[in-house]
Structures are given as structure tokens and as C-alpha cells.
Amino acid sequence: MSAHRPGVRIIPIHGRTPKIHDSAFVAPGCVLIGEVEIGADSSVWYNCVLRADVSRIVIGQRTNVQDGSVLHCDPERPGDPEGSPLIIGDDALIGHMAMVHGCTIEDRGFVGLGAIAMNKAVIGTDAMLAAGAMLTEGKVMGARELWGGRPARKMRDLDDAAIAGMRAGVAHYVENGKAHAAALDGAPEG
Template sequence: MKNSRPGVTIIPIHGKSPQIHESAFVAPGSVLVGDVEIGAEASIWYNCVLRADVSRIVIGERSNIQDGTVVHCDPERPGSPDGSPCIIGDDVLIGHMAMVHGCIIEDRGFVGLGAIAMNNSRIGSDAMLAAGAMLTENKIMEPGQLWAGRPAKFLRDLPEPAIAGMRLGVAHYVENARHHSVAVDAADIS
């Protein structure tokens, strides 16, 4: 695990420091605080905040957190003795300016641009939370479903071409992160 990245603010707190796989890309302007774990070939894009000061945040392999997104969690509280960590699986796409808070996103889940996923909600594998949608606390999206609206509601099951398109998006972000990593190194950002 590598803990130093140019232009990235890394802040240990409560004895926990972000752990970043050496193959992950973390863009300048990002802020990582506390108990954050970022997996292999994952990408955290420009000006994201991942604040794990009261619980943990896990970003799986090849997942991407796009520009301006905020990821946070909740501490233990009455009725929630384990708190609400934010657990993001492998091959997850999270669109620009999303707010992901104390939820679980299973492998290959998708969070659209500007969408919100709240405490103890769950986005199933191959499921899509539409752009601008708000998945409220404790709501469960089953695998392969599309939910939209504020509050988000089930619309339909996703067709196979949409699921295949999400997988292509993951591959695109893995490759694009490699290009940005080279560009950031060449820019000599400190």
C-alpha cells in the first residue's frame, strides 16, 4: 500500500491512515481522511472527498469515484451498533458529484451523476441508481434493477445491453486512470 500521492491531501485520524493500493489512481485535489482503503486499479478523480473519521470506507478493485464526489460514513448510534461504514465493491461506477453516505454498493453497481445514496441503503450488483436520484436510508436495490427519482423508486430491470455498457465504463476508467497518472507525474504536482 502506498500512502503518498502528489497533490492529494492524506490525513490520518484516530490512529487510522488511508491505505491506497500502488496501482490505484488518486487525482490531485482529492482529500482522504482516516480509515480509507482503496483497492487495485481503482480511481479517485479530481476533488473527491473520502472522509472515514467515524467509520470505514472501502473502495474495491477497479471501482471509480468520479470528480467532486463525497464519500462518508456514520458512527455507531442507537439501533446501529456497528455504525454505517461505506463499502463499495469491485467494478463500481460512481458518477460526478455523487454523495455516497454509509451505504453498500455491491460489485458492478452504478451510481449516476449527482445521485445520493444514504445510510444503510444497498445498491445490488449490476444495479443502477439513476442520475440525480436519492436512495433513502435502509432502501435495498436488488441486483440488475434501475431506480430513479427523489426519493428513488424501482423503475424496471436493466436490459443486458445496459449492464454490458456499465462494464465497458469500468474498463474505460481503468485505462483513463493510467493516462491521467502519467499526465499528473509529468505535470510535477506537489
């Protein structure tokens, strides 16, 4: 795992330094702080903040965090010895300007544009939190469910076409991350 990325602020704190898999793409303008781990072929897009100063943020493989998103976590507290780390599985999609805080996004989970997921919430496998939705603390979305609204509530189950669309999005972001990394390698400084 590598921690050097041009144009990316890598900030160790409390003895913890972000770990980025060599195949992951992290765009310039991002800030990664503390105990952040980013898996193989994942991508974190322009101007995202991943702040793991009080707990940890773990991002699996082939997951993408799109432009302007904010990821954070919460520390342990009395009666809550584990706190609220942010755990994101493999092949997940997190839309532009999402706020994801101390929750769990299972493999192939989807967070829509501008959505919010709060502490101890769970976005299930192949589930989708709609654009602009707010998944409040402790709410659990089942597999293949679509939730929307503020606060978010189950709207319906997702069909096979929706699941296929999300998987195509994952593949697109893996390839697009490679293209952006190559473009940045050839871009002039300044």
C-alpha cells in the first residue's frame, strides 16, 4: 500500500496514517486523515474529505467515492465501546456530495447523489439509498431495497435491471479511475 499521491493531502494523526492500495485512484484535491484504508481498484474522486481522526474508515475493493463527498466516523463512548467506524464493502457506489458518517455500506451498496447516511445505519447488499435521502441513525436497509426521503423509508425492492445498472456503474468507475490516473500522470504541473 502506498500513501504518496500528488495533489492529495495525506495527514497522519494519533499515530495513524492513511493506507491506499497501489491500484486505487485518489484524485487531486482530496484530503485523507488518520486511519483510512482504501482497497484495490477503488477510487476517491476530486475534493473528497475522508477524516478518520477518531475511529477508522475502511473502503473495500472496486468501490468509488464520487466528487465532493464527506466521510467521517465517531469514537467510542460510554455504553458504546466500538464507536461508529465507517465500513464500506466491495463494489459500492457513493454518489457526488454524499455525507457518509459512521455507518456500514455492505458489498454493492449504493448511496445516491447528496444522500446522508448516519451513525450505525446499514445499507444492505445491492441496496440503494436514493439521491437526497437521509438514512437516520441505526436504520437498517435490507438487501436489494430502495429507500428514499428525509427521513428515508423503504420505497420498494430493486429489480434485476436496477442491480445490473449498479454493477455497470462499478465497472465504469474502475476503468475511469485508471483513465484519470493516466491523464494526471501526463498532465503538466501547475
